[in-house]
Amino acid sequence: MRRVTIYDSMARAPRVFAPRVPPRVGLFVCGLTPYDEAHVGHGRVFVVFDMVARALRRWGYRVFYVQNVTNVDDKVIVRAAEQEEDPLALSDRHFVSYLHSMERLGVRSVNYYPYATDYLPEILEQIQQLIDREAAYIATDGSVYFSVARFPGYGRLSGQKVEALVPGARVEADARKHAPEDFVIWKAATPGEPEWESPWGPGRPGWHVEDTAITNRLLGPRYDLHGAALDLIFPHHEAEIALAESATGQAPLVNYWMHGGLLMMNGEKMSKSLGNVSSLEGAIDEYGPAVLRFFYLNAGYRSPLDFDPDLSLTEAREAYERLARPAGRIAELLARDGEERAGRELPEVDEAASEALVEELDETLSNDFNSREAIALLFGWTRRWSENLPGLSEFSGEALRLLEAPYRWAEEVLGLFPRADSTRSGAWATVVPVAIRARARARARGDYAEADRIRDELRAAGVALEDDASGTRWDAARE
Numbered sequence: 001m002r003r004v005t006i007y008d009s010m011a012r013a014p015r016v017f018a019p020r021v022p023p024r025v026g027l028f029v030c031g032l033t034p035y036d037e038a039h040v041g042h043g044r045v046f047v048v049f050d051m052v053a054r055a056l057r058r059w060g061y062r063v064f065y066v067q068n069v070t071n072v073d074d075k076v077i078v079r080a081a082e083q084e085e086d087p088l089a090l091s092d093r094h095f096v097s098y099l100h101s102m103e104r105l106g107v108r109s110v111n112y113y114p115y116a117t118d119y120l121p122e123i124l125e126q127i128q129q130l131i132d133r134e135a136a137y138i139a140t141d142g143s144v145y146f147s148v149a150r151f152p153g154y155g156r157l158s159g160q161k162v163e164a165l166v167p168g169a170r171v172e173a174d175a176r177k178h179a180p181e182d183f184v185i186w187k188a189a190t191p192g193e194p195e196w197e198s199p200w201g202p203g204r205p206g207w208h209v210e211d212t213a214i215t216n217r218l219l220g221p222r223y224d225l226h227g228a229a230l231d232l233i234f235p236h237h238e239a240e241i242a243l244a245e246s247a248t249g250q251a252p253l254v255n256y257w258m259h260g261g262l263l264m265m266n267g268e269k270m271s272k273s274l275g276n277v278s279s280l281e282g283a284i285d286e287y288g289p290a291v292l293r294f295f296y297l298n299a300g301y302r303s304p305l306d307f308d309p310d311l312s313l314t315e316a317r318e319a320y321e322r323l324a325r326p327a328g329r330i331a332e333l334l335a336r337d338g339e340e341r342a343g344r345e346l347p348e349v350d351e352a353a354s355e356a357l358v359e360e361l362d363e364t365l366s367n368d369f370n371s372r373e374a375i376a377l378l379f380g381w382t383r384r385w386s387e388n389l390p391g392l393s394e395f396s397g398e399a400l401r402l403l404e405a406p407y408r409w410a411e412e413v414l415g416l417f418p419r420a421d422s423t424r425s426g427a428w429a430t431v432v433p434v435a436i437r438a439r440a441r442a443r444a445r446g447d448y449a450e451a452d453r454i455r456d457e458l459r460a461a462g463v464a465l466e467d468d469a470s471g472t473r474w475d476a477a478r479e
């Protein structure tokens with residue numbers, strides 16, 4: 001396994017990565033709350049952590065990557081009410097569309113997308129543990145609150161002081177709470193909203209506890225790596241730590257916290273309330289998945305990044321083409337003539353340079369996933385051979401393979417310069433069953449239009465579904 005350094009938000013410093021049980025790595029990334037279509041900011045986070053998982057796997061780590069789906073939540077319920085739609089149907093619809101975007105972007109590293117609503121037993125168990133340990137209390141209406149004062153470490157990740165959480169600023173005053181900073185982990189049922197039975201009466205889980213119940217079940221009480229964009233540090237990740245560590249009595253919940261920088265829109269934070277949100281599907285249509293991936297990864301993952309269609313995206317497209325054109329030309333020659341292709345060999349100095357560069361790319365990326373620097377190395381390589389060597393068509397298959405090696409590295413790790421034959425395979429095994437489950441749920445509630453829409457969308461992406469007595473089988477047409 002390669003030595004990897006990760007900037008850990010908890011330590012506020014780079015640390016050498018040491019998984020608890022090497023080579024296994026438990027990776028959790030806060031997933032989508034599918035109350036609406038995914039936007040370009042989501043694309044950035046999920047492409048970055050796709051790169052992280054791909055790179056760790058290349059370097060010998062066995063990554064189990066879990067990304068949850070917050071399919072029941074205030075935002076989902078509010079939006080569903082506005083649109084007079086079933087909340088779970090609304091989130092299924094957006095989630096399937098999100099998976100479609102991920103597939104187009106080449107995000108294939110997630111092992112499992114657990115739905116919050118499939119983990120009610122785990123959620124109830126964790127809430128009960130918190131009550132038993134007197135870290136949570138039952139309010140008069142049957143809601144359950146976490147008592148922040150019971151967790152002395154609260155605020156360590158974000159640097160927030162509990163005293164600063166005055167009502168009106170970050171938290172709302174509420175007569176049901178013992179203290180204004182306490183937060184809800186079980187919400188007593190409201191008529192017309194989804195609800196589940198619990199020992200405290202019907203209701204639904206709060207957001208934070210969904211994540212910690214899922215990670216406790218799938219990754220254990222302590223795990224290696226947690227990722228998300230930095231706007232989730234407070235209150236969400238602070239709450240995750242407080243809940244999980246209070247419930248299990250084990251600490252730390254997470255050994256390394258990775259937080260990605262925000263995607264800005266013309267210099268402003270992108271947000272629904274400012275109305276400056278650009279849809280992810282729309283951006284993939286407009287720029288193409290590879291250019292968008294390149295745009296995301298051609299920046300330090302912790303830095304803010306400006307999404308500016310007239311400037312940054314146009315530049316990204318031009319820059320990407322400077323690499324993709326020669327990479328594509330080499331792949332084309334190799335696909336046509338094979339490695340046996342006759343021609344001149346590469347000068348020895350360039351052969352050695354190709355091998356050294358692949359090592360340098362790994363080394364560069366292992367320094368806190370510095371994809372920007374890795375891409376700069378690819379530009380250097382492209383300049384070097386295109387300015388000093390004769391035309392590509394003169395070279396042998398072996399020479400082309402050496403010229404190509406750095407681009408193939410980028411295909412494997414960064415997901416750039418994809419070749420036709422390298423698309424779809426692993427991802428379908430994860431993605432398709434989720435879509436099939438969403439379709440089964442739609443059929444179970446009699447929403448056949450939605451079920452057919454999911455089937456048609458899968459078909460358009462090359463996946464055929466077949467229903468029989470034992471369930472739904474699927475087959476992906478290979479290109």
Ligand SMILES: [Zn+2]
Nearest residue numbers: 030031211236
């Ligand atoms: Zn989360």
